Each structure stands twice: as structure tokens, then as C-alpha cells.
Amino acid sequence: IDLNLDADGRNETAPLLYGWMFEDISHSGDGGIYAEAIQNRAFQGSTRDNPGLPFGPSLDGYYPVGNVTLRLSRMQPLSEALPVVMEMEIGGLAEGEVGFFNEGWWGINVEPGTYNVSFYAKGNGARMNGTLSSVNVSLRSNLTDDTWAEQTIEMTEDKNISYFSWTQFETQLVVEESAPNSNNSFYLTFNASEVAGDVFYFSLISLFPETYKNRPNGIRRDLGQIVEDLGTTFFRFPGGNNLEGESIDQRWKWDKTLGPLIDRAGRVGNWGYYNTDGLGLMEYLLFCEDVGMEPVLGVYSGYSLDNYGAGDTSFPEDAMRPVLEDILNELEFITGNTSTYWGNYRAELGHPEPFELNFVEIGNEDWFSPSSYNYRFPYLYSGIKDAYPNLTLIASAYNERDYNLTLPPGVIWDTHHYELPSYFLQNFDFYDNWREETNNSDVGVFIGEYSVFQIDSTLPELNFSRPPPIEHVSSPRLLSIIGEGVYLLGAERNPDVVRMAGYAPSFCNLNSVQWDPDLVDFTANYNETVRSTSYFLQQLFAHSRGTHTLPVTNSEGEFNPLWWSATIDEDVNAVYVKVINSGNATVDFSVNVGAE
Numbered sequence: 001i002d003l004n005l006d007a008d009g010r011n012e013t014a015p016l017l018y019g020w021m022f023e024d025i026s027h028s029g030d031g032g033i034y035a036e037a038i039q040n041r042a043f044q045g046s047t048r049d050n051p052g053l054p055f056g057p058s059l060d061g062y063y064p065v066g067n068v069t070l071r072l073s074r075m076q077p078l079s080e081a082l083p084v085v086m087e088m089e090i091g092g093l094a095e096g097e098v099g100f101f102n103e104g105w106w107g108i109n110v111e112p113g114t115y116n117v118s119f120y121a122k123g124n125g126a127r128m129n130g131t132l133s134s135v136n137v138s139l140r141s142n143l144t145d146d147t148w149a150e151q152t153i154e155m156t157e158d159k160n161i162s163y164f165s166w167t168q169f170e171t172q173l174v175v176e177e178s179a180p181n182s183n184n185s186f187y188l189t190f191n192a193s194e195v196a197g198d199v200f201y202f203s204l205i206s207l208f209p210e211t212y213k214n215r216p217n218g219i220r221r222d223l224g225q226i227v228e229d230l231g232t233t234f235f236r237f238p239g240g241n242n243l244e245g246e247s248i249d250q251r252w253k254w255d256k257t258l259g260p261l262i263d264r265a266g267r268v269g270n271w272g273y274y275n276t277d278g279l280g281l282m283e284y285l286l287f288c289e290d291v292g293m294e295p296v297l298g299v300y301s302g303y304s305l306d307n308y309g310a311g312d313t314s315f316p317e318d319a320m321r322p323v324l325e326d327i328l329n330e331l332e333f334i335t336g337n338t339s340t341y342w343g344n345y346r347a348e349l350g351h352p353e354p355f356e357l358n359f360v361e362i363g364n365e366d367w368f369s370p371s372s373y374n375y376r377f378p379y380l381y382s383g384i385k386d387a388y389p390n391l392t393l394i395a396s397a398y399n400e401r402d403y404n405l406t407l408p409p410g411v412i413w414d415t416h417h418y419e420l421p422s423y424f425l426q427n428f429d430f431y432d433n434w435r436e437e438t439n440n441s442d443v444g445v446f447i448g449e450y451s452v453f454q455i456d457s458t459l460p461e462l463n464f465s466r467p468p469p470i471e472h473v474s475s476p477r478l479l480s481i482i483g484e485g486v487y488l489l490g491a492e493r494n495p496d497v498v499r500m501a502g503y504a505p506s507f508c509n510l511n512s513v514q515w516d517p518d519l520v521d522f523t524a525n526y527n528e529t530v531r532s533t534s535y536f537l538q539q540l541f542a543h544s545r546g547t548h549t550l551p552v553t554n555s556e557g558e559f560n561p562l563w564w565s566a567t568i569d570e571d572v573n574a575v576y577v578k579v580i581n582s583g584n585a586t587v588d589f590s591v592n593v594g595a596e
């Protein structure tokens with residue numbers, strides 16, 4: 001096959017085509033990109049002890065050291081947001097070392113560097129004997145006697161465990177050498193000779209390794225780097241289903257994710273575990289700034305899922321005002337100047353400059369509520385556009401699936417595809433004539449979630465049930481990237497239509513898999529992170545793309561089994577030709593670059 005590149009007829013490529021979809025699923029937030037190493041740091045909610053509802057507070061992750069009893073207490077709230085704390089009762093006859101340890105998120109990565117430790121403690125007046133001189137914190141192996149780092153916090157007159165009020169303690173653990181694995185725990189212990197018979201309370205126990213770009217309360221260093229390395233241009237957050245909530249009250253509430261951690265209550269996430277909200281709106285926006293990605297902000301659109309059986313819920317048409325007001329406040333927080341209420345709050349939180357925000361998505365997968373998005377979208381669209389005319393708004397449903405929703409010019413439609421490889425091949429040209437076929441001149445497309453989910457087989461349709469059937473693709477493989485790659489070539493060829501694309505889900509902690517396949521799998525051990533074939537495909541595509549498309553003609557006329565796209569980078573005069581062979585035989589081809 002001869003591919004002839006035509007120097008004429010160039011179109012600008014879509015600058016943001018390759019991006020990142022993120023939501024807290026499969027512990028990709030807590031226990032994932034959020035670098036906090038302590039599991040269940042404030043006893044907010046469970047996965048282990050309370051596998052069913054109502055995700056009650058638990059001691060998940062904590063174990064006693066020596067002669068102590070650990071239990072939950074509601075009698076000594078740390079704050080309004082964190083009312084449940086851990087009580088530690090030390091036996092009257094205790095000897096040696098006493099305290100507790102936390103196993104982290106299925107382990108703790110230990111590598112050279114500085115770990116920031118913080119915790120709150122309080123005593124029980126009636127039960128304190130007042131002889132406490134120090135507390136010991138350390139990082140230790142679960143398998144050997146190794147202690148990787150250790151620090152003694154001396155009690156002083158100004159700072160000690162008081163029975164009148166909570167005291168915050170902060171220190172650092174300096175690790176000199178890497179542990180051979182992540183089978184390590186964080187210990188907080190006392191000398192029993194000083195505390196036998198005492199009762200202490202603890203909460204907000206935190207351990208932060210060095211983070212991506214050294215942000216306090218930031219992103220796991222290696223996972224942040226992986227996002228950067230792909231060449232990611234946008235970051236869609238916070239969901240996905242996790243934006244919507246299992247009920248209206250359990251939705252992602254942006255304003256509850258702000259400010260000091262002691263004021264963040266967290267929420268029941270949509271993926272079977274509690275979200276601390278330590279990874280909040282500010283953290284997402286700062287991560288976007290640090291990587292240099294466009295934030296694509298998903299805003300709550302008045303629709304919540306209800307997987308617990310009662311059905312989904314939409315705000316009624318005449319009750320949408322609070323939903324809009326909430327969005328406008330959120331946008332003011334992100335982009336308002338410091339003379340505004342929310343802009344001023346952002347400044348107080350350390351970011352006086354407004355964040356750059358150009359894309360807002362109204363909801364997620366609202367095709368699941370055809371009867372209500374038809375009024376929710378137009379209402380929210382006009383309300384947001386009136387206040388922020390320069391924002392590009394994204395609709396999460398369009399005229400597929402029996403919809404009758406007219407999108408105004410300039411809107412982008414977010415479409416999701418978890419499919420068979422054959423689907424992606426068959427739809428390579430889906431966007432070639434899409435404008436004419438849908439009779440729209442100015443609606444863009446965002447392939448907001450996609451992956452090869454299942455191989456082609458005898459199954460009549462995609463099977464989303466768990467555990468996956470034999471045909472399910474649990475990790476991306478060569479077959480995946482042939483399908484995904486061909487579809488992305490189709491996107492590259494139609495930059496006036498397809499503006500953005502993001503594989504989903506992106507990150508997965510292999511100790512808690514709610515959805516696979518995923519782009520990147522990881523554990524607590526930074527050396528075990530796996531970038532999938534789909535990751536490498538996108539990285540290759542993102543880094544090998546010009547500023548303009550180059551039309552290609554070929555001697556045979558047909559795609560399949562070869563599929564291609566060509567672009568030119570006008571700044572450096574480099575031509576990129578991407579070719580995929582989806583067949584099982586070698587195909588000879590030549591590329592002729594027209595002289596210009």
C-alpha cells in the first residue's frame with residue numbers, strides 16, 4: 001500500500017486531544033494518587049469491618065502494640081467534621097512497648113527521603129498518671145526486625161498530651177535506605193512504665209512521603225509523574241459516578257473538600273468505600289497547575305445514582321435553582337477575584353490568583369436520566385453561560401440513545417465507550433461525516449471514557465458484571481491497543497469534531513479493584529506500578545502528533561487491515577505517520593511525503 005501525504009488541505013489538530021480521566025475508584029484517590037500513607041487516618045469510614053452499609057466508622061488499618069485495647073469513641077470529638085476518634089486503653093499491668101500501628105494502604109512504601117508525621121492526641125483526665133515524657137513514632141517492617149526510621153517526640157510544658165484539649169504533634173521521619181518491599185507499618189508507641197493504666201485518644205494520624213512537586217497534602221510522587229509523562233493535556237475530575245453520589249446527599253460536595261483537614265468530614269463514595277476528601281478541589285486544581293493540564297471540571301447537575309436499590313434521583317424542574325447556585329459558587333471559588341466571597345476564601349487557602357478554567361462538564365452520563373437532563377441541561381447551561389460566557393460547556397448526553405436534546409453551538413458532547421475491539425474498528429470513521437449526519441455545525445466531541453473492555457467472542461453483548469467472564473479484558477493488552485488505537489486515529493483525522501479523549505478508569509490500586517481494565521495499576525510499593533499497553537499507546541500518540549493534519553491518499557483506497565493518520569508539526573517541520581495493522585499478516589507499505 002502506498003500512502004501519499006498531501007501537503008494541501010491541512011487542518012489544525014485538536015491541541016487537547018490526549019488527556020486524563022480521574023475519579024476515586026479502585027482506591028485511586030485515597031490509597032492512590034493522594035499521597036497520604038495512613039489508611040483510615042480519622043476513623044471516618046470503613047471497607048474492612050463494615051463491608052455493607054452504612055460505611056460506619058471503623059478501626060480499619062489499626063492494630064494494638066503490647067497490652068492495649070483499641071476502640072472507637074464518640075465521647076471526645078476532634079472536630080465537628082471528625083467526631084469519632086480512637087481510644088487506646090493501656091493495661092494497668094502493661095510492660096515494655098505499648099501503642100498501635102497502622103498498616104497503611106495495604107503497606108507503606110519506604111524510600112530515602114523525609115516523611116511528615118502529624119497526629120492529634122488527648123488524654124482522659126481520670127485515667128492519666130501524668131508521668132509521660134515522650135512518644136515514639138517509627139516506620140518498621142512487618143516481616144523483619146528492621147526499623148527504617150524513628151523519632152522520639154519529647155513532651156514539653158507547652159506541648160504534651162493534655163486531658164483538657166486536643167494537641168497536634170508534628171515531626172519528621174528521615175529514611176536513609178529503601179525498604180526491600182512495602183510490607184511496612186507506621187508505629188506510634190509509648191513506654192508502658194510511663195503510661196500503664198492510662199487512656200489516650202487519637203485522630204487525624206497522618207504520614208506524608210515527599211509528594212509530586214513537593215506539594216503539602218499532595219499527590220503521590222510516582223503517580224503524578226506518570227500523568228505528566230503521558231503528555232497529558234487535560235484532567236477531568238472528580239468523576240465519573242463519584243461526582244454524582246449514591247444519593248443527593250452523598251454527592252461530591254466541592255465546598256466540603258476545602259480547608260484544613262480537620263474540617264473535612266469526607267463522604268461515602270460511589271465505589272464501595274469512604275472518601276476522606278483529603279484530595280479535594282484545591283488539590284485537584286494545584287495538580288493541574290503543577291503538571292500543566294487544563295482542568296475539565298465535572299459539576300453536579302442535579303442527578304444522583306442509587307445503586308442501593310431505590311432508583312436514581314433527579315432534582316425536579318422547579319427545584320433546580322440551588323443546583324445552579326452551587327455551581328456558580330464553585331466557579332467563583334475557582335476563578336473569582338479576591339473581592340468575591342469565594343475568591344477571597346481561595347486566597348485565604350493560599351491561592352490568591354484565580355485558577356485558569358476553560359472547560360466545565362455538566363454532570364456525568366446523564367443519558368441514564370433521559371427525562372430530566374432535557375430540562376436540567378438547558379437550565380444549567382444558560383445559568384452558567386450567563387455568568388461565564390467564555391467557558392466551554394460539556395454535555396454528558398446528546399441525541400444518541402433516544403434522546404431529544406438540542407445542544408447549543410460550541411458545546412462539547414462527552415460520549416463513553418467501553419467496547420469490543422471490533423466496535424472500535426467499525427467506528428473508525430464514525431466522526432468522518434458526523435456533522436452532516438447529525439445536522440450540527442458546531443458541537444464538538446469529547447471521548448470522555450473509553451477502553452477495550454471485552455474481547456470479541458460468542459457473547460451477544462458486553463457483560464459488565466463482576467467477576468468478569470473469560471472474555472473480559474482485565475488488563476490492557478495488544479488487542480486492546482489495536483482497537484483503541486484505530487479509534488484514536490479516527491479521532492486524530494477529525495480534529496474539528498473530536499476535541500478530547502481520555503481512557504477510563506485511569507488508576508487502580510490492585511488491592512481493591514472495582515473496575516478493570518485500567519490505564520495504570522499500582523500498589524503501595526512505588527516499584528510495582530505498571531503502565532499498561534494502553535498507557536504506552538496514548539503516550540506514543542500524544543508525543544507524536546503535529547500541529548496540523550495531513551490528508552493521505554493511498555493506492556488501494558480502503559482502510560483495514562491498515563489504518564493511519566498523518567500530521568505535521570509546522571513549528572519544527574516534522575511529519576508523523578501513525579499506522580496500525582489490525583490483521584494477522586504482514587502488509588508492505590510505503591509513505592510518500594509530497595515535496596513542498
Ligand code: AHR
Binds near residue numbers: 242365416449504515
Ligand atoms: O469509569 C468507570 C465508570 O464508568 C465511570 O464512573 C462512569 O462514568 C462510567 O459508567
